[in-house]
Amino acid sequence: MTTGLEVSELTVRLSHEDGQVVLVDGITLGIEAGRCLGIVGESGCGKSLTLRSVMGLVPLGVERDLSALRVAGREVLGDGTPPPGVAMVFQDSATSLNPSMRVGSYLVRVLRRAAGHDARSAREAALLLLSEVGISHPEVHMNAFPHQLSGGLRQRTAIALALATAPAVLLCDEPTTALDVSTQARILRLLRERMDARELAMVFVSHDMGVIRQVADRVAVMYAGRIVETGSTEDVIDRPRHHYTRMLLESMPANAAPGGAFRSIPGLPPAPAAYVEGCRFASRCPHHDAGCDLPLVGLDGLSLEHRSDCVHEDDTPSREWTHARG
Amino acid sequence: MSGRAQLALRRLAQVLPVLLLLLLTVFALRAILPGDPARSIAGPRATEAQVEEVRDRLGFDEPLPVAFASFLEDVTQGQLGVSNRTHQPVAELIVQRAPVTLSIAIGAVATTFLIGIPLGWYLALRRGRADADAASAVLIAVVNVPAFWLGLMLSILVGLRWGVLPVGGLEPGVTGWIRSMILPCLTVGLVAAPWVARSVATSIGGILASDFVTTARSLRFSGWSLFLHHLLRNALPPTVTLLALQAGSLLFGAVVVEQVFALPGLGSALLEAAASRDFAVVQGLTLVLGAAIILVNAAGDVAVAVLDPRTRWD
Amino acid sequence: MRLWPFGVVIISAAVAAALLAPWLAPYPPGEQNLTAINQAPSVEHWFGTDPLGRDVLSRMMYALRTDLALVVPAAGIPLLLGGLIGGAAAYVGGIFDTGVRWALDVFQGMPAYVLLVALVAVLGNGASSLLIAFTLMGWIVYARIARTEVRRVREDNYVLAAYLSGTPRMLVFFRHVIPNSRAQLMAYFVTDMGMALQIIAGLSFFGLGVSQETPELGAMIADARLYIQTNLWLGLFPGVALVLLGLSMASIGDAMRERRR
Numbered sequence: 001m002t003t004g005l006e007v008s009e010l011t012v013r014l015s016h017e018d019g020q021v022v023l024v025d026g027i028t029l030g031i032e033a034g035r036c037l038g039i040v041g042e043s044g045c046g047k048s049l050t051l052r053s054v055m056g057l058v059p060l061g062v063e064r065d066l067s068a069l070r071v072a073g074r075e076v077l078g079d080g081t082p083p084p085g086v087a088m089v090f091q092d093s094a095t096s097l098n099p100s101m102r103v104g105s106y107l108v109r110v111l112r113r114a115a116g117h118d119a120r121s122a123r124e125a126a127l128l129l130l131s132e133v134g135i136s137h138p139e140v141h142m143n144a145f146p147h148q149l150s151g152g153l154r155q156r157t158a159i160a161l162a163l164a165t166a167p168a169v170l171l172c173d174e175p176t177t178a179l180d181v182s183t184q185a186r187i188l189r190l191l192r193e194r195m196d197a198r199e200l201a202m203v204f205v206s207h208d209m210g211v212i213r214q215v216a217d218r219v220a221v222m223y224a225g226r227i228v229e230t231g232s233t234e235d236v237i238d239r240p241r242h243h244y245t246r247m248l249l250e251s252m253p254a255n256a257a258p259g260g261a262f263r264s265i266p267g268l269p270p271a272p273a274a275y276v277e278g279c280r281f282a283s284r285c286p287h288h289d290a291g292c293d294l295p296l297v298g299l300d301g302l303s304l305e306h307r308s309d310c311v312h313e314d315d316t317p318s319r320e321w322t323h324a325r326g
Numbered sequence: 327m328s329g330r331a332q333l334a335l336r337r338l339a340q341v342l343p344v345l346l347l348l349l350l351t352v353f354a355l356r357a358i359l360p361g362d363p364a365r366s367i368a369g370p371r372a373t374e375a376q377v378e379e380v381r382d383r384l385g386f387d388e389p390l391p392v393a394f395a396s397f398l399e400d401v402t403q404g405q406l407g408v409s410n411r412t413h414q415p416v417a418e419l420i421v422q423r424a425p426v427t428l429s430i431a432i433g434a435v436a437t438t439f440l441i442g443i444p445l446g447w448y449l450a451l452r453r454g455r456a457d458a459d460a461a462s463a464v465l466i467a468v469v470n471v472p473a474f475w476l477g478l479m480l481s482i483l484v485g486l487r488w489g490v491l492p493v494g495g496l497e498p499g500v501t502g503w504i505r506s507m508i509l510p511c512l513t514v515g516l517v518a519a520p521w522v523a524r525s526v527a528t529s530i531g532g533i534l535a536s537d538f539v540t541t542a543r544s545l546r547f548s549g550w551s552l553f554l555h556h557l558l559r560n561a562l563p564p565t566v567t568l569l570a571l572q573a574g575s576l577l578f579g580a581v582v583v584e585q586v587f588a589l590p591g592l593g594s595a596l597l598e599a600a601a602s603r604d605f606a607v608v609q610g611l612t613l614v615l616g617a618a619i620i621l622v623n624a625a626g627d628v629a630v631a632v633l634d635p636r637t638r639w640d
Numbered sequence: 641m642r643l644w645p646f647g648v649v650i651i652s653a654a655v656a657a658a659l660l661a662p663w664l665a666p667y668p669p670g671e672q673n674l675t676a677i678n679q680a681p682s683v684e685h686w687f688g689t690d691p692l693g694r695d696v697l698s699r700m701m702y703a704l705r706t707d708l709a710l711v712v713p714a715a716g717i718p719l720l721l722g723g724l725i726g727g728a729a730a731y732v733g734g735i736f737d738t739g740v741r742w743a744l745d746v747f748q749g750m751p752a753y754v755l756l757v758a759l760v761a762v763l764g765n766g767a768s769s770l771l772i773a774f775t776l777m778g779w780i781v782y783a784r785i786a787r788t789e790v791r792r793v794r795e796d797n798y799v800l801a802a803y804l805s806g807t808p809r810m811l812v813f814f815r816h817v818i819p820n821s822r823a824q825l826m827a828y829f830v831t832d833m834g835m836a837l838q839i840i841a842g843l844s845f846f847g848l849g850v851s852q853e854t855p856e857l858g859a860m861i862a863d864a865r866l867y868i869q870t871n872l873w874l875g876l877f878p879g880v881a882l883v884l885l886g887l888s889m890a891s892i893g894d895a896m897r898e899r900r901r
Contacts, residue, residue, distance in 0.1 A: 057540050060454070081548070088544045095537040100559045100634070109555065110545050161545060344749035351755060355762045466643065470886035472838050474845050475861055475879040478868065486869050578753040585846055596754075600761030601847045612758040619751040 004033040004201020005054075005086070005169045008068035012046070012053050012225075014272070015061055021272040023062070024050055025225040029203075031218065033072065033168065036195060036202040038216025038233065040209060040248070042269050046225045047205040048091075051171045054203075055088050056080045072168045087167035089191075091174040093154035097146035103130075103157050104142025107164055114165040126164070133160045134190055152183040156190065163194065170195070172204045176211060188215050209252050213237055221245045224269055224280035230299065231306030241308035244281045279311065287312055334628045341624045345617060352613045353397050356384070359605065367605045369410025401613065407606030409599070416610035419595060426496070426591035430514070430580040433507050435569070437515025438522055438576065443565065445519065446526025453531060462527075465520035473579050477513040477586035484509060494588040510587045514579035522568060529564040533557055563634040570626015574619040581615070644895035647888030654885060658704040665698035669855050678871045688873040690863065696877055703855040703878065710767060710840055710850070714774040715832040721775060722782025723825055729783070730790035731813055737787075744784055752777045756839065760848045767850055770843070774836060785828055789821035796820070827896035834889030841882055857882055 012024035024046045031037035039047045053064040056078075069077040076083035090096040098106060107126040111117045117125055130138035133156040146154055155175060162170060172191065176184040192215055195202050204215050212219055212233070219236040221229040221244065229242040240246045247265045267284040270276075279285070282292035291311045299307035359366045364381035372380075380386075385393035400406070406416035445461070452458040485493030496506050533539060534557070542556040581593025588594070592611055599607035657664065666686075673693035681688045687696035729740035756773050763769030793799060794817065802812045841858030843849040850856055857878045864874035 052540075055544055057543055059535075082544055082546060088541075090537060090541055090544075092537060096541045098538045098542060098556055098560070100563075101555065109551075113546060113551070158541070161541070165545060340745075341749070343746045347746055348750060351750070352758070355758060358759075359762055360764060463643075466891070467883065467887055470834070470838070470890055471883050472842055472858075472879070472886075474842050474858075475875070475882065478861065478865065478875055479879070482868055482872065482875075574751060575753070578751075581754070581757075582842065582846075596757060596761075597846045597848070600757055603761070603764075605762065608758050608761045612754055615754045616751040619754065620749055623749065 002033045003070065003073055004031050004035070005203065006030040006068065006070040007054055008066060010050065010053060010064065010066040012049055012058065012062060012064045015063065022275065023225055023272050024053065024064075025275070027222075027225075027227050029220055029227065029230075031201045031203060033201045034196065034199045035217045036192070036204055036215055038212035038219045039203065039205045039222055040212045040219060041207065041222035042248075042265075043207055044269055045222045047207075047222050048173050050222070051088065051173050051203065051205055054083075055086060055171060056082050057088075085168040086171065087162035087165045087169070088171040088173065089155070089158050089162050089175045092178045093146070093151060093158050094178070096158060097154060097161075099146055101145075102142065103144050103146065103149075107142070107161060110161055110164040126160075129160045129164055130157075132163070132194070133157075134186075135160075151179050152187065155179065155183075155187055159187075159190065159194070163198070167200065169201045169203070172202065174206050175204075177206070177208075184211070185214075191215065209237070209249060221248070224275055225272065226280065226309070227299065228281065228310070229306075229308040235306045239306070241306065242281075242310040243285050243287055243312065244310075245308075247285075279309070333631045337624055337628050337631070341620060344620050348613065348616045348620065349398065349401065350394075352609055352616070353394055355609055355612070356605070366603065367407075367410065369604070372410065406610035406613070409604050409607050411602060411604050416606055419607065420592065420610065420614055423590055423592050423595050426584065426589050427577075427580055427593060429503070429507050430510050430584065430589070430591065431577050433511035434514035434518070434576050434580055435573070437511045438518040438572065439569065441515055441519035442522025443526055445523035447530055449523060449527035450530035450534060453527075462524070465523055468516065469520045471517055473513055473517045473582050474586050476517060477510070477583050480509055480513055481587065496589060506587070506589065510580070510583040510589065513583045513586070514576060518572060518576055518579060521572065525568050526561070526565060530557070530561055533560050536560075563630050566626060566633055567630045570623055570630065573622040573626060577615065577619050577622065642895075643887070643891035647891040647895075650884050650888040651892070654704055654881075655708065657701045658708050661698075661701040661705055665695075665701045667695035667698045669699045669702040670694065671698075678867060678874075680871070680873060687877045688871070690874055691867050691871075696860075696874065699855045699860060700857070700878060700881060703857045703860055704881075706850060706854050706856045707837055707840060710770060711833045711837045713771055714836040714840065715778065715829055717771060717775045718778030718832075719782050719825060719829050722779030722784075723786040725779065726783030726786030727790045727813075727818065727821065730787040731794065731817060740783065740787070744780060744787070747780045748784070750777075753839075757843070757848065760843060765848065765851055770840060770849065778832070778836075781828065781832070782825060785824050786821065789824050790817055793817050793820045823899075824897065827893050829893075830889050830896060831893030834886045834893065837889070838882065838886050 007030065008028050009026045010024055010028070011022060011026045013020045013022050027050065029037065029039075029050075039050065041047055049058070049062075052058055053066075054069065056064075058064055064080070066077065068075065069083060071083060071085040074085075076085065082088075097103075104123075104126060107129065108117075108119070108122045111122040111125050111129075112119070115122075115125070126142065127138045130141055135141050135153065135156055141149075141153070141157075146157070149157065155178075158175070170191075175191070176187050179187060188211065191202070191204075194200065202215075204212070206212050216233050219229075219231065219233050220227045221236065221242065223244050229236060229240065229245045236245060237249065240249055244265075247263070251264045265284060270280060270283065276282075276293070277295035278293040279288070279296060282288040285292070294311075296309050296311075299309050356363050356367070362377075364384070364386050365372070365377050367384070368377045368380045385396050388396075404417050406420070408415055409419065445465075449458050449462055481493035485491050491509050492502075492506050493509065496503060538560075539552070539556055542552055547556060578593075580591070581596060583589075584591040584593040585597045592615060595607065596611040596615065598604075599611065661669075671694060673689070675693065676685070676689050677691055677693040679685055679689040685695050685697065687700065689695055690699070725740060726744075729737040756777050759773035759776060760769050763772060799812060799816050802816050803809075807815070840849055841856070841861075844856045844858035845862045847862070849858060860878040861875050864871070864878075868875045
């Protein structure tokens with residue numbers, strides 16, 4: 001199996017008048033071609049920012065720093081512009097498509113720039129792409145402006161645009177959050193299908209464990225700018241090791257005990273300026289003790305397949321390992 | 327196509343009540359004339375017979391609706407009365423003086439946007455940096471400079487001190503015409519450009535931060551093609567709206583500077599007539615200038631609707 | 641950038657200079673001194689003298705009296721009239737509101753500046769014609785703001801609570817609705833005073849303002865026109881005063897609008 005995307009030690013900082021805050025704290029992630037990595041966590045923990053940073057699309061005043069960025073094994077860490085072979089689908093298709101450009105001319109323009117088509121072959125390729133994303137009347141669709149389309153059709157258009165650049169890696173930033181449940185399911189199926197057909201490496205960000213379970217092969221749980229647990233989807237969901245993951249799973253309506261209310265996690269994630277060296281979830285964690293406040297070194301090395309930085313696992317030597325160098 | 331035509335028609339239909347109100351207001355002006363209105367209209371040196379003639383022609387003895395009807399009839403036939411000073415028909419005066427006002431208005435619009443739009447882009451693209459902040463502070467101050475005073479100061483500096491441009495009256499010939507227009511247009515342009523720059527900066531700033539520009543960047547649009555297809559295209563409708571909104575006050579700006587630079591246009595005619603209580607001229611010019619402003623605003627609205635794809639389907 | 645504190649200082653200074661002109665002005669505004677005409681600024685005459693040897697600073701202080709005394713009612717009367725019409729329309733609703741809304745749409749399309757000139761021209765020079773013209777053209781914006789604000793406030797809980805506790809409708813309007821919809825109107829009032837100042841000065845510059853003998857900033861600039869080539873100061877000081885006053889009122893108005901957002 002070949003590697004699709006590898007991101008090493010990504011740090012994102014926001015500079016302001018009084019100094020800097022670290023928004024994303026040296027995370028490393030990767031996914032093979034033909035597989036999907038789900039990144040899950042509450043709002044404001046840096047998931048979307050991680051994707052945007054990989055894409056080189058950080059907002060004004062934000063800077064990124066990473067030690068390696070490889071697409072299909074090739075180093076593409078360039079000048080901070082979108083790396084070759086990577087495309088992205090955004091959350092809200094109502095605002096993420098140019099309102100004054102017809103779908104067709106947008107697609108044709110992207111195809112001509114990215115794949116070197118001439119005008120005629122670009123048009124044919126555009127029609128093909130539109131039917132590939134499940135649009136039934138591509139000729140009609142080509143003449144539409146985004147505001148004339150439904151949310152589902154708009155998101156399919158956005159996916160077609162991303163695929164038009166012939167990517168090896170597809171980054172999805174909550175692409176189904178703005179959609180109703182049945183459209184959401186269809187778009188997830190479409191993404192999964194395209195991933196298989198094109199051997200894409202996919203990174204899928206969502207705050208919704210249910211969506212992640214449907215689409216992802218591996219999961220990275222993010223909290224307060226760090227990855228706190230990672231493993232195969234099955235392992236993480238069935239045998240969570242971090243208290244945060246556990247509570248996140250318990251807060252899903254589907255997991256509520258029959259007859260009982262589901263339990264939301266009390267409190268809010270900390271603001272980036274209040275990030276500490278120790279476990280950042282400790283302040284909301286019912287199991288927290290003095291050990292949690294010691295500086296963390298990173299995910300444990302117990303099992304490469306399923307790692308966590310929670311210090312509360314009596315059956316693993318993670319605590320000793322973690323703090324041996326701290 | 328028919329959608330657009332419908333839209334244009336609908337907007338023009340909205341103009342009709344406004345035009346009617348303008349006609350009513352201009353007609354009603356005579357009702358607030360102090361003293362004997364017929365005498366005021368006939369002018370201070372009119373004979374008793376001339377006053378009677380005016381009273382009869384304008385229907386002062388008739389009921390108001392009848393008088394308004396004959397006023398409407400006169401207006402539609404282009405009969406706007408006669409100046410009580412020069413005895414020139416007002417319609418003739420307007421035809422004679424319109425070219426100057428038109429040149430200043432067009433020149434002022436061009437100047438305003440030639441200064442305002444690039445400045446707005448500059449402010450938006452360099453937002454948050456010291457030079458752009460300083461520039462916007464200066465702009466806020468410039469907005470509050472009265473046009474007549476700026477015209478006066480410019481005429482002293484450029485016209486009289488340096489002696490490069492005419493500061494009063496029209497020079498003969500085409501070049502002379504253009505030279506005479508430079509300072510008036512610059513005056514209006516300098517005062518109006520900060521408004522334009524500020525709103526252009528706001529709309530460009532919004533577009534730069536928008537999701538669709540981020541998407542375009544992720545699709546490898548950059549530089550010129552990003553600018554042309556994603557920024558400029560979406561910045562156009564708000565800019566044209568602005569042009570339409572500013573057109574009225576720019577036309578009024580033209581009125582003001584004509585008088586400062588002693589140019590024979592509609593505005594100076596209005597102000598001269600106002601100062602000398604030449605009622606028919608005031609009435610005729612108010613009607614023509616007012617209608618022009620109303621129509622320009624409506625035309626701007628239609629242009630925006632045509633430019634912005636989102637309005638076509640609503 | 642926060643300009644409004646400077647605005648407050650400038651406006652306070654202007655108001656003080658205007659109110660205290662009879663005591664503060666170094667010379668009577670009309671006093672001619674033909675031995676000292678067209679002088680540049682000096683210790684005796686801070687802002688110089690005009691072609692009749694009158695002290696420019698003293699005349700400016702009296703001009704401020706004229707202008708400020710005109711500007712407050714020129715914006716204030718439309719504020720009261722428009723605020724009442726727009727506020728009542730929104731509060732009462734129904735056919736009255738529909739009518740007012742339609743009227744506002746039509747009136748808003750009217751070329752206000754041109755009509756202002758025409759009205760002053762027909763009514764003749766003087767403070768009262770200026771005020772009539774400003775009222776006729778100015779109430780529209782106030783009515784629009786008042787209508788929007790009252791519609792917003794009308795739905796607020798404390799207004800509903802006042803009804804439910806049996807307070808008469810009129811009393812609720814004056815006790816709860818008006819105080820809470822005032823802020824945006826007052827912000828525009830301040831901005832509008834700045835615009836009115838510029839228009840009044842402009843009209844006076846063209847001989848359409850207050851009577852010729854009254855000292856007024858625009859009229860002073862007009863008087864300076866013939867001599868400005870030799871004596872730039874004459875037009876400079878009144879003009880700078882106009883710019884500063886306009887800027888101050890605009891920045892205070894902006895600050896008031898922002899604060900309530």
